[in-house]
Amino acid sequence: MNKKATMRSRRGLTLLELMIVLIILVGLIAIVGPRLLGTQKKADIRTAQAQIGNLASALKMYAVDMKSFPLTEEGLNALVSAPEDEGLAKNWDGPYIEGGKLPKDPWGGDFQYEFEASDSDSKSTDSFPRIFSAGPDRQPGTSDDVSNQAASDDSDKK
Secondary structure, three states: OHHHHHHHHOOOOOHHHHHHHHHHHHHHHHHHHHHHHHHHHHHHHHHHHHHHHHHHHHHHHHHHHHOOOOOOOOHHHHHOOOOOOHHHHOOOOOOOOHHHOOOEOOOOOEOEEEOOOOOOOOOOOOOOOEEEEOOOOOOOOOOOOEEOOOOOOOOOOO
16 A cells, blocks of 8 residues: 555656756757757758859840840849830740749848949840848848859949
8 A cells, every 4th residue: 555655646747857857958959959050050051052043044044035134223023024125025035933933032031133234245144143142131241141253342232
């Protein structure tokens, strides 16, 4: 009978046992948490780089059809919407992006686009447009931007 009485009183965990379990869990989270967050940040950056690569490929296809890259004012929307000018629209063979919709970056923002053709050679495809994501802070022109090329020194920080 003594054994049954002891078993009844020992059904739950004691406060000390709960505290030990919590301390162990907090320690594990403190060790593993930053590593998991760092891995997620790297994965987001790699995802943004892959998306920029896909947009660059779509821009190359656009340039083959249209004989030039879209200007900054036209932006990446030129990949999914035909130009209003009927003369240009006949060459447009889009949408150049699967699904006909521009992707969002891993942080929920829009990809940015910069391309200014020089006056002397407005049809040139020698220089390539800059495609970038503002990164986790969603502020363009900061150190966490993800881009296919470095920002030019004379470009506007919008």
